[in-house]
Each structure stands twice: as C-alpha cells, then as structure tokens.
Amino acid sequence: GENVEQHPSTLSVQEGDSAVIKCTYSDSASNYFPWYKQELGKRPQLIIDIRSNVGEKKDQRIAVTLNKTAKHFSLHITETQPEDSAVYFCAARGPNYQLIWGAGTKLIIKP
Amino acid sequence: NAGVMQNPRHLVRRRGQEARLRCSPMKGHSHVYWYRQLPEEGLKFMVYLQKENIIDESGMPKERFSAEFPKEGPSILRIQQVVRGDSAAYFCASSPGRASYNEQFFGPGTRLTVL
Numbered sequence: 001g002e003n004v005e006q007h008p009s010t011l012s013v014q015e016g017d018s019a020v021i022k023c024t025y026s027d028s029a030s031n032y033f034p035w036y037k038q039e040l041g042k043r044p045q046l047i048i049d050i051r052s053n054v055g056e057k058k059d060q061r062i063a064v065t066l067n068k069t070a071k072h073f074s075l076h077i078t079e080t081q082p083e084d085s086a087v088y089f090c091a092a093r094g095p096n097y098q099l100i101w102g103a104g105t106k107l108i109i110k111p
Numbered sequence: 112n113a114g115v116m117q118n119p120r121h122l123v124r125r126r127g128q129e130a131r132l133r134c135s136p137m138k139g140h141s142h143v144y145w146y147r148q149l150p151e152e153g154l155k156f157m158v159y160l161q162k163e164n165i166i167d168e169s170g171m172p173k174e175r176f177s178a179e180f181p182k183e184g185p186s187i188l189r190i191q192q193v194v195r196g197d198s199a200a201y202f203c204a205s206s207p208g209r210a211s212y213n214e215q216f217f218g219p220g221t222r223l224t225v226l
Binding site: 001034042043044094100104 | 142153204218
C-alpha cells in the first residue's frame with residue numbers, strides 16, 4: 001500500500017527565512033497531495049494542495065512542488081513568521097480516497 | 112454552514128469500558144473518514160464510510176473496533192473494552208463525494224483518555 005515519508009521531523013528557522021519540508025510517496029497511482037498545518041490541540045487545517053497534473057502551485061508565501069518521476073513533493077514557506085510555528089503534515093491520496101499521512105514536521109520560528 | 116461536528120470533545124474511560132465517538136459531516140457531505148492520531152505522531156487512516164456502507168476498513172483493528180454511518184444521524188466509531196493503547200485523538204473528516212481531488216474537511220477531534 002501507499003507509504004509517505006516526511007523529513008525533517010523538526011525544523012528550526014530564523015524569522016524571515018525560508019522553510020522547506022520534503023515528502024516521498026510510494027504509490028505511483030497517487031494523484032493528489034495536500035499539506036496540513038496543525039496547531040497544538042487543534043484539528044488539521046488544509047493550507048495548500050497539488051494535483052498530479054501540476055508541477056508547482058503557489059499561494060502567497062506558501063508553495064508546493066511535485067516531482068512525479070521521483071515521487072516526491074515539497075512544501076516551501078517563505079518569509080516565515082511566528083504564527084507559522086506548528087506541525088505540518090504532508091499526505092497522499094490512497095487507492096480508496098483515504099489520506100495517507102507523513103509523520104509530521106514540527107516547525108519552530110525563532111524570533 | 113456548520114463544519115464537521117464531533118462529540119464528545121473529550122472522553123475518559125476506564126479499561127474495559129466502551130467508547131462511542133460521534134461525527135456529523137458537513138451539510139451535503141455523504142462521505143466520512145475516521146483517523147487516529149497518537150501523541151507526537153501523524154494521523155492514521157482507520158475507516159471510510161458512505162451512508163449505510165463501509166467502503167474501506169483496512170486501517171481499523173479487526174477486534175473491538177467498529178464503525179457505522181446510518182441513513183439518519185451521525186457516524187459512530189465504537190471501541191469496545193478499551194485499553195490504555197486506545198488513548199489518542201480521533202478525527203473524522205467529510206467530503207462531498209468520491210472524486211479524487213475532493214478536499215476532506217476535519218472535525219475538532221475527540222480526545223480519548225483510557226485510565
């Protein structure tokens with residue numbers, strides 16, 4: 001079945017710098033890749049997603065890239081701000097439309 | 112339009128008791144997914160249901176766990192004879208249909224603590 005790996009598990013960046021989180025997936029049939037942000041004690045919130053027919057998508061300070069050949073996708077956050085501190089999860093759509101999740105990246109923005 | 116509702120938000124059970132978790136999808140959504148999140152970990156898929164049908168239960172333990180989504184009323188995740196390892200946050204998500212790109216909208220979760 002589908003397996004999603006996510007790195008790093010913790011990422012600490014200076015406020016204003018960029019952050020990059022990377023994920024790989026195993027099932028070449030996967031065609032939808034969302035990214036979620038989860039604050040402590042809260043529900044996951046979708047921040048951006050990408051479909052397999054697109055290589056890159058951008059929404060203000062957030063962008064996602066997808067390399068289908070290599071089966072990896074990445075989240076890029078530019079000009080990081082304190083409110084970006086959270087746990088970020090990548091996911092891939094499985095064969096029955098369920099989401100298969102990465103283990104998460106704790107992003108720490110240092111003032 | 113109310114979002115996905117889950118209740119209770121917090122549930123405490125003693126070992127051996129039963130836990131019932133409820134999920135009301137967004138209005139117009141007929142697809143429900145249940146996920147479990149252990150502390151400091153990602154979400155794990157448990158079960159996918161449509162009204163009156165279980166579509167995929169491959170992520171749900173075969174013993175003690177069951178799920179339903181009746182024609183009327185919320186989806187229910189039931190855990191019998193709970194053990195300490197069942198302590199986790201249980202999230203449900205709903206989507207309007209089966210299209211591959213449909214976003215899943217998450218409820219606030221039920222945090223189950225087994226004493």
